[in-house]
Amino acid sequence: MxxxxxxxxxxxxxxxxxxxxxxxxxxxxxxAVGLDATVLSLALPTLAGxxxxxxxEVQWFVTAYTLALTAAMLPAGLIGDRYGRRGVLLGxxxxxxxxxxxxxxxxxxxxxxxxxxxxxxxGAGMIVMxxxxxxxxxxxxxxPRAIGVWGAANFLSMPIGPILGGWMxxxxxxxxxxxxxxxxxxxGIVAVxxxxxxxxxxxxxxxxxxxxxxxxAGLTLLMYGVIEAGRLGWGDPNAFVPLLVGxxxxxxxxxxxxxxxxxxxxxxxxxxxxxxxGFAWGVALAGLGIFGLFGLxxxxxxxxxxxxxxxxxxxxxxxxxxxxxxxAGAIPADRIAARVGPKITVAIGLALMAGALAVGSTMxxxxxxxxxxxxxxxxxxxxxxxxSTAASAALVELDAEHSGVGSALVQAVIKLGPAFGxxxxxxxxxxxxxxxxxxxxxPAEAATAVKASVFGGLAVxxxxxxxxxxxGVRSAFLAGMTDALRVTAIxxxxxxxxxxxxxxxxxxxxxxxxxxSVHEPAIATS
Numbered sequence: 001m002x003x004x005x006x007x008x009x010x011x012x013x014x015x016x017x018x019x020x021x022x023x024x025x026x027x028x029x030x031x032a033v034g035l036d037a038t039v040l041s042l043a044l045p046t047l048a049g050x051x052x053x054x055x056x057e058v059q060w061f062v063t064a065y066t067l068a069l070t071a072a073m074l075p076a077g078l079i080g081d082r083y084g085r086r087g088v089l090l091g092x093x094x095x096x097x098x099x100x101x102x103x104x105x106x107x108x109x110x111x112x113x114x115x116x117x118x119x120x121x122x123g124a125g126m127i128v129m130x131x132x133x134x135x136x137x138x139x140x141x142x143x144p145r146a147i148g149v150w151g152a153a154n155f156l157s158m159p160i161g162p163i164l165g166g167w168m169x170x171x172x173x174x175x176x177x178x179x180x181x182x183x184x185x186x187x188g189i190v191a192v193x194x195x196x197x198x199x200x201x202x203x204x205x206x207x208x209x210x211x212x213x214x215x216x217a218g219l220t221l222l223m224y225g226v227i228e229a230g231r232l233g234w235g236d237p238n239a240f241v242p243l244l245v246g247x248x249x250x251x252x253x254x255x256x257x258x259x260x261x262x263x264x265x266x267x268x269x270x271x272x273x274x275x276x277x278g279f280a281w282g283v284a285l286a287g288l289g290i291f292g293l294f295g296l297x298x299x300x301x302x303x304x305x306x307x308x309x310x311x312x313x314x315x316x317x318x319x320x321x322x323x324x325x326x327x328a329g330a331i332p333a334d335r336i337a338a339r340v341g342p343k344i345t346v347a348i349g350l351a352l353m354a355g356a357l358a359v360g361s362t363m364x365x366x367x368x369x370x371x372x373x374x375x376x377x378x379x380x381x382x383x384x385x386x387x388s389t390a391a392s393a394a395l396v397e398l399d400a401e402h403s404g405v406g407s408a409l410v411q412a413v414i415k416l417g418p419a420f421g422x423x424x425x426x427x428x429x430x431x432x433x434x435x436x437x438x439x440x441x442x443p444a445e446a447a448t449a450v451k452a453s454v455f456g457g458l459a460v461x462x463x464x465x466x467x468x469x470x471x472g473v474r475s476a477f478l479a480g481m482t483d484a485l486r487v488t489a490i491x492x493x494x495x496x497x498x499x500x501x502x503x504x505x506x507x508x509x510x511x512x513x514x515x516x517s518v519h520e521p522a523i524a525t526s
Contacts, residue, residue, distance in 0.1 A: 018195050019137040020149075025191020026130045027150050029093055031160075032184040033123045036100070039165035039177045040065075046174045053109040063227055064113045068120025069127075070223045070415055071216040076125045077132065077408030078212070078268055081201040085132050090192055092125030097185035104175035124411075131407035135398050136199045144334030144392040151330040151388045166313030208260065211268030214253035219412060221246030226416075229423050269405055273397065278342070279406070281502045282394030285346055286387055287413040288495045292353055293383045294421030295488025296322060296360070296376060299429060299481045306454040307365070307474045321373045325380025330388040341506050342393040346499040349386025353379050354492035361485040365478060386495075393503060425484040432480035438472035 040062065048058050080088040099119040106112035130150070138146045168176050225243030232239050257267040274280045297319075304315040329349065337345040356378035363372070391410060398406040437457060439447045446464075450457040450473065457473035 020146075022137065022191055022195035023134065023146055023149055025188055025195065026089075026133060028191070029185055029188025030126060030130055030150075032096065032100075032181040032188075033126055035161045035164075035184075036065075036119065036123070036178070036181060039161045039168075039180075043165065043169060043174055043177055046169055047112070050174055051106065051109045051112055053112075057109040057113065059231070060113050061109075061116060063224070065116040065120040065123075066227065067220050067223055068117045069124050070412065071220045072121045072124035073128055073219065073408045073412040073415070074215045074268060074405060075212050076128045077405035078207065080125075080129050080132055081405060082204050082207070084198050084200045085129050085136065086192060086196050086198040088125055089129035089133065089196070090189060092122045092129060093185050093189050093192065096122035096126060097182050100178045100181035100185070104178040127411050128408045131395065131411060133196055133199070135395055135407060137196070140396045143396055144337055144389065145331075147392045147395065148330040148333050148384075148388045151326070151384065151391070161316070163313050163316035166311060166316060170313075206266045208257075208266065208268040210256055211253060211260070214249055214256060215268060218246050218249035218253055219416075221249060223416065226420055226423050234423075234427070269409060273406060273409070276397045277502060278393045278504050279397040280394075281498065281504075282342075282390045282392070282397075283410055283413050285350075285390040285495055285499055285503065286394065286410065287417045288491065288498070289346075289350065289353075289383060289387045289390060290414050290417035291421040291424075292350075292357075292488050292492045292495065293379070293387070294418050295357060295425050295485055295491075296379050297418075298422050298425055299484050300376070302454065303477065303481055306458060307477060318372075319376075321377040322380035325377040325382075326384035327380075329381035329384025329386075331384075333385045333388045334392070336385065337389050337392070341504075342389050343499055343503040343505050345389045346386045346393070346503055347496045349382040349384070349389065350492045350495040350499065352382030353386065354382075354489045354496065356382065357485050357489035357492060361482040361489065363478065363482060365474065390499075390503075425487060428487050429477075429480035429484045432483045433476045435476075436479050437476035438469060442469075 044058055044061065047053065047061060051057075053061070076088065076092070096119060099115050099122055102115035103112060103119065106115055134143060134146045134150060164180070165177050168174075168180075221242045223246075225239050225241075225246055228236065228242065229239035234240060254271070257269050257271055260267040261271060300322075301315045301319070304310045304318050310318065333345060333349075336348075340348075356375040359371075359375040360379070391414075394410050395407065433454065434451050437450055439450060442450065442460070446460045449460050450469075454473055454477040457476075458470055461467075461470035461473060
């Protein structure tokens with residue numbers, strides 16, 4: 001078999017516009033994954049009542065999906081490299097659609113949790129294989145633009161989820177928020193079958209069972225520890241013990257992979273990728289950037305709903321400037337990087353984020369909506385430019401032989417970013433809020449409710465008919481939010497320094513510096 005032969009009669013130019021149509025179909029299918037995550041947060045109160053779920057079961061509605069998604073990342077990449085990326089992507093799409101149907105028809109909390117777990121496993125296959133297919137379909141020169149299109153499409157799930165989900169939960173049966181995934185998945189399946197050629201590693205990698213076990217366990221423990229830290233605090237044993245064990249297991253995974261490589265085996269992850277500055281620092285800066293972006297995405301929706309009194313649908317509309325800014329920054333990022341290089345492009349994106357976040361941290365209750373729209377738009381633009389360029393700097397280093405596992409590594413880091421962002425920035429916000437919120441004269445039970453959250457504080461103020469307490473709660477939350485935004489701006493500034501110090505001035509494809517990528521990735525035909 002000629003490993004450079006293309007499938008489906010695509011030909012030497014990789015099918016002209018066919019691959020861009022394929023990217024559109026895949027991105028639409030991935031929109032279902034993003035919608036599922038954003039809609040669920042709105043649907044939790046409705047689900048708790050409909051399924052008669054306890055508080056711990058409601059927590060597992062979210063946690064089961066997140067842990068399954070994280071644990072399956074690296075195995076999904078390996079399976080795609082070994083057995084065929086299009087086949088794995090199609091299987092993941094089918095399972096995702098079936099699991100969405102199962103979520104809508106769940107008769108009990110346990111059945112819903114099982115369906116959510118399967119949904120997470122399928123979501124990992126979709127996310128990883130979509131990025132892997134981009135690596136295979138597009139040349140190194142085209143990948144930055146493809147990543148920009150892919151990123152812009154995925155950003156759209158952030159406002160669409162609250163807007164569409166909020167309308168559905170208010171007007172139709174709650175199951176439709178999951179059934180919505182089914183037609184989107186069908187479109188994705190049609191696009192993949194019609195437009196995406198099959199591809200796999202020319203040398204089928206052996207299955208590194210110990211690597212799969214340790215990587216999945218380590219990432220799962222890390223994610224679980226971060227989730228528990230956000231709920232219970234960093235000092236709680238249920239948080240720091242899984243975190244410490246997870247770090248140890250990830251360390252054991254790295255040691256095992258290095259040993260296997262030295263003995264001439266086939267490790268799950270080629271650790272040599274991290275010797276390529278573009279890959280190592282592209283991955284690190286993409287994770288750092290998504291962490292910083294979460295400063296806005298985590299704090300502002302709470303501010304709009306708690307302080308300004310908007311519903312979830314209204315908060316979704318207020319996110320539109322940031323999301324449109326992300327799309328506007330991601331799409332031209334490849335052309336900017338072609339002119340000034342990925343190093344400068346990422347640094348410019350992070351500088352725009354840092355400056356706009358600093359403006360956001362000066363907000364008061366009297367700040368106009370026009371000012372808010374302006375700085376959130378700039379944050380989004382900088383994030384779109386910086387994140388897509390950092391991800392492209394990493395992916396351009398991958399050859400078709402390792403695109404599955406390499407893409408999985410990028411996604412695993414990116415998925416950990418929001419979890420750490422929500423926990424760390426949430427801690428900053430909460431500590432400031434609890435320090436400043438007025439508790440004098442409140443009964444112990446009321447004081448506990450006020451300290452627990454801004455929503456609890458406003459509920460107590462409403463019950464007591466106290467305008468002063470309500471104003472104090474809002475002011476304390478705003479102070480916590482601005483502190484979180486300041487921390488986020490500092491993180492973005494740190495990212496600028498790291499990008500300028502370590503990210504290559506040009507991609508390896510442009511500079512020819514020991515690139516592992518090839519201009520015609522192997523596409524094995526069945």
